[in-house]
Amino acid sequence: MLTAKDLKGNWGTLLLPINADDSIDFDRLGEELDYLAGAGLDGIYSNGTAGELHNQSEEEFFRVQTLMAGKCHTARMLFQIGASHPVPFISLERVKRTVALRPAAFQVILPDWVTAGQDEQILFLRKMAEAAEGVPLVLYNPPHAKCVLQPLDMARLSKAVPQVIGVKTGGGDSGWYDEMRPYARELSVFVPGHLLAMGVQQKVASGAYSNVACLSPAGAQDWWRMMDTDLEEALRIQRRIGEFFDRCILPFKQAGYSNPALDKFLAAVGGWGTVGTRLRWPYKWIDEKEVAPARAIAQSLLPEFFNYA
Template identity: 70%
Template sequence: MLTAKTLKGNWATLLLPINKDDSIDYTRLAAEMDIMIDAMPDGIYSNGTAGELHNQTEEEFDKIQALLADKCHAEAVPFQVGVSHPSPLVSLQRIQRMVALKPAAFQVILPDWVTTGAGEQESFLQKMAAAAGDIPLVLYNPPHAKMVLQPADFNRLQQAVPSFIGVKVAGGDAAWYKAMRPYADTLSIFVPGHFLATGVQEGVASGAYSNVACISPKGAQWWWQLMQTDLARALDVQQRILQFFDSCIVPYKQAGYSNPALDKFLAAVGGWGPVGTRLRWPYKWIPEEEVAKASVVCKELLPEFFE
């Protein structure tokens, strides 16, 4: 099982291929998993925001996780199962069912309809940890969470829940990194993929649940490995990633497209797998016709991702 010391690197996220009738295309999903495994990321995770965790039935959830577990165990690829759900009871039931799949960790969010106070957060994670047994927990706390925690909160929760080993967070400015740095030795801190080189430079980031891997699982893995040997060059790559985002992604965000829509668009721009841009009802997606123009820009700015 993972620990705070061994949870590192570039983790690629599953994205759900959706058919025109709003069903999940499991054939394309299986092909996507095979491509990800072939890219040899540090790990794969399911049911993050990009995996549309908020828009699945429990039967679909179980089928997705079983498929991922079978493929990853067969190839000895670490995987994490996102059991996140706005309802704490559903999250708990998901952990209870998924323990048998033996993931390397479970990702959880705090209950998300009624926000939780400090004691409630601890109670929630303690019960989830008890259900998980020896499988550790990672707290998914991105900027769109209703309750965005501060650095001291993560330390408090780790004291209350020893099997809580890592977080996904938004990162921040120099003051945030300074506040977070004391906890980096005992907690695996994953920052946004497009700021990963900065997080490594600051001595805080252990890795990313990576939106950059949406562009290219292989490219994101190459970039992570570059950070270990040539951080200056990796920071130059980051600057070009941000330039691409500013040019081709931010306008869609400003137009009201959701993060899952943006992540699927990134995958379509990268052209590495059979995901498509379609989201499930009622959410809008970026039309496929928009992909070609952004792909040209991406290839110009990030040629290494397409080699």
């Protein structure tokens, strides 16, 4: 099982291929898993925000996890199951139902419809840890969570529930990194993929559940490795990633497209799979006609991310 010290690296998210009738295309999902398992990633995770955790039946949830577990065990690839759900009881049942699949960790969010107070957060995580039967927990706390935790909150929860070995965060400014740094010695801290080099420079980030891996799984992995050997060059690449995001992703975000829509668009721009940009009803997705112009800009700014078959 993973520990706080060895939970690190560049992890790719599982994106749901959606058919025109709003069903999940499990054939394309299997092809996506095969590609991700062969891309050299440190691991794969399911049912994050980009995996549309909020918009599946429980039978679909179980089928997605079973498919991922089978593919990853065969490829000897680490994987984490996103057991998150806005309803805490359903999240708990998701852990119980999939613990036999032997993931490296479960990702969970705090109760999200009625936000949990400090004591309730601990009660929730302790019950989840009990159901996980020794599989560690990663607290998924992105910037759009209803309750965004501060570094002291994360440290408090990991101390109260030692099975919490890591957190997904939105990062922050230099003050946030200064506050987070002492806790990062005992807690694996993941920051946004497009800010990973800065997180490493700040001696806080252990890795990313990476939106950059949506664009190019293998390219994102090479960039992560570069942070060990040439951090200055990795930071220069991060600046170019930022320029691409400002030009091609931010306008869609400002137009009201969701994070799942943006991540699927990144994968379409990268051109490595057949996920497509479609989201499930009632959410809108970015039109496929927008892919080619964005890809041209990405190839110009980030040619190293397109050097893969």
